[in-house]
Amino acid sequence: MPIVQLGSEGRWRNYHGTGTCEAATRFALRAGDAPRGRDELAAAARAVQVWLADAAAAGRRVRPLGAGWSPSNINIASESWLLHTRRFNRCFRIAADDVRPGLDAAALMLVEAGALVDEVSDKLEAQGRSLWTSGAGNGQTFAGAAATGTHGSMIAHGGIQDHIRALQIVTPAGIFWIEPAAGVMSDAFIAATGSVPLRDDELFAAAQLPVGALGIVTALVVDSVPRFLIRPIQNLRTVDRAALAWLAVGDFRRFSAAYALDRDPDFVQMIVNPYKPFKRPAMLRFLYREPWRDDYPRATPGQLGAGYDALSLLGRLLNDYPWARGALLQYAMKLGYASGPDVDDPPVYGSWGEGLDTHRPLADLFNASVTIDRADLARAFELICAVYARHGGSTVVTLRFMRRAGGLLAPARFAHNAVIDFDGPRSRRTAEAYARVVDRLDAEGVAFTRHWGKSCNLDAARVAADYGEDFRRWCRARDRLLPDPAHRTLFRSAVLDGLGLTCP
Numbered sequence: 001m002p003i004v005q006l007g008s009e010g011r012w013r014n015y016h017g018t019g020t021c022e023a024a025t026r027f028a029l030r031a032g033d034a035p036r037g038r039d040e041l042a043a044a045a046r047a048v049q050v051w052l053a054d055a056a057a058a059g060r061r062v063r064p065l066g067a068g069w070s071p072s073n074i075n076i077a078s079e080s081w082l083l084h085t086r087r088f089n090r091c092f093r094i095a096a097d098d099v100r101p102g103l104d105a106a107a108l109m110l111v112e113a114g115a116l117v118d119e120v121s122d123k124l125e126a127q128g129r130s131l132w133t134s135g136a137g138n139g140q141t142f143a144g145a146a147a148t149g150t151h152g153s154m155i156a157h158g159g160i161q162d163h164i165r166a167l168q169i170v171t172p173a174g175i176f177w178i179e180p181a182a183g184v185m186s187d188a189f190i191a192a193t194g195s196v197p198l199r200d201d202e203l204f205a206a207a208q209l210p211v212g213a214l215g216i217v218t219a220l221v222v223d224s225v226p227r228f229l230i231r232p233i234q235n236l237r238t239v240d241r242a243a244l245a246w247l248a249v250g251d252f253r254r255f256s257a258a259y260a261l262d263r264d265p266d267f268v269q270m271i272v273n274p275y276k277p278f279k280r281p282a283m284l285r286f287l288y289r290e291p292w293r294d295d296y297p298r299a300t301p302g303q304l305g306a307g308y309d310a311l312s313l314l315g316r317l318l319n320d321y322p323w324a325r326g327a328l329l330q331y332a333m334k335l336g337y338a339s340g341p342d343v344d345d346p347p348v349y350g351s352w353g354e355g356l357d358t359h360r361p362l363a364d365l366f367n368a369s370v371t372i373d374r375a376d377l378a379r380a381f382e383l384i385c386a387v388y389a390r391h392g393g394s395t396v397v398t399l400r401f402m403r404r405a406g407g408l409l410a411p412a413r414f415a416h417n418a419v420i421d422f423d424g425p426r427s428r429r430t431a432e433a434y435a436r437v438v439d440r441l442d443a444e445g446v447a448f449t450r451h452w453g454k455s456c457n458l459d460a461a462r463v464a465a466d467y468g469e470d471f472r473r474w475c476r477a478r479d480r481l482l483p484d485p486a487h488r489t490l491f492r493s494a495v496l497d498g499l500g501l502t503c504p
């Protein structure tokens with residue numbers, strides 16, 4: 001039985017405790033034990049379609065859930081049926097005759113939508129393959145992470161959704177297999193999954209980043225690269241103002257040479273205290289890719305610098321003693337940050353997956369971001385720090401870098417992006433300071449987008465303006481997938497309506 005009901009109608013709180021669904025009936029989609037993935041998908045997709053019909057008959061809207069991590073409450077829908085996908089998490093190899101001629105089946109993996117990024121990473125690495133990027137944590141489901149355009153700071157790559165080559169999506173109208181027009185999987189394979197093939201570049205570009213509004217994603221075909229090692233350098237350094245200009249033009253080598261190794265880094269991340277950012281040490285993390293070798297000395301996640309989430313520990317203190325926030329924030333940063341391995345320490349190595357962490361729940365988290373054209377970095381950074389210094393708010397400011405990402409609604413829409421995150425304890429003051437930050441960027445004419453999964457104060461007018469023609473293309477694709485307004489209504493929620501993604 002792929003779908004089971006979990007208890008009776010009640011309350012559900014998301015993982016980090018930022019939102020609550022009232023009067024929610026919870027269901028779980030569970031993996032079976034079919035030897036072939038395509039058979040498992042056919043059974044699960046049929047069950048999901050029946051479940052959608054039952055929800056409609058019961059007069060309830062539906063909300064698919066991944067790990068429930070998103071603090072933007074994009075996973076929250078009251079008076080609804082919730083579908084937990086977390087236990088629908090098997091991964092399958094793909095054989096050469098399952099794909100179109102000329103494609104490398106060994107690079108691809110069939111992934112059930114609820115598999116965690118961590119699980120996908122482990123399965124790939126066991127086969128000598130690897131993801132090429134992901135978020136800083138790996139406890140999201142693959143479908144959930146892709147739905148919001150999750151990313152890390154791999155300079156030459158986009159978002160996690162760029163790994164998706166094809167996907168199965170279920171709507172009340174059908175079970176569809178969406179892939180680019182050039183095709184990926186064989187007709188026989190798609191037929192065996194019980195899906196109707198939709199080989200269409202527009203639909204694929206929309207479905208790569210669906211924000212939970214296009215149907216229930218049940219499976220993904222995930223691409224990979226040969227596995228590689230990363231060498232991390234993690235240190236506390238006082239960064240010179242001039243170094244921001246190097247980052248803005250993409251001279252990461254110069255930045256790395258100044259603060260870590262004189263090598264081209266593959267990943268650069270800088271976490272700063274916005275109060276005196278050039279006087280107080282910033283937390284820097286660099287990753288350098290190296291060829292895989294089986295005999296690398298194994299390191300612990302702590303030695304690899306995986307995870308940094310102790311900031312919320314001092315939340316109450318920062319809120320109660322705003323006059324001391326600069327010093328307290330610096331103290332919190334030090335507490336939460338594993339300094340080292342530094343340049344002079346013995347090198348440590350790990351795979352991509354070993355360098356990530358699944359996170360514990362972060363109660364009272366504030367978490368927002370803006371993505372800008374990297375060329376605007378120096379000016380935007382100074383504006384942002386000035387706002388926090390003047391108006392308070394207890395967040396650290398994190399800089400990450402990435403290429404343009406796939407998906408019509410990918411926030412990383414510039415050729416080269418700087419993503420500026422604001423993470424800290426949840427408080428009214430912090431939320432107000434963030435609101436002032438985005439007002440200031442607007443006033444100064446800095447173009448930016450926001451993360452779908454974070455608490456970014458977005459509204460429908462702003463979404464339409466930020467994404468322009470790409471937003472209209474996404475809406476047209478949605479209306480092709482869900483042509484019946486009653487079907488679109490099924491996926492509505494207050495949050496998605498507010499973003500203009502589900503309004504008829």
Ligand SMILES: Cc1cc2nc3c(=O)[nH]c(=O)nc-3n(C[C@H](O)[C@H](O)[C@H](O)COP(=O)(O)OP(=O)(O)OC[C@H]3O[C@@H](n4cnc5c(N)ncnc54)[C@H](O)[C@@H]3O)c2cc1C
Pocket residue numbers: 016063064065066067068069070071074075085113114134135136137139140141142143144145146147148149150151152211212213215216217218359362367451452453454
């Ligand atoms: C501690 C923490 C660290 C984070 N780190 C990063 C980071 O480094 N980089 C970054 O970019 N983001 C980061 N995020 C944001 C996070 O990656 C996103 O919020 C991500 O979407 C969460 O995935 P999830 O599986 O929990 O999805 P959920 O929060 O459960 O769902 C997200 C959306 O996807 C939809 N959805 C989920 N599964 C399906 C499905 N099977 N079919 C259709 N729709 C579906 C939901 O309905 C919802 O709209 C972080 C968040 C937290 C709380």
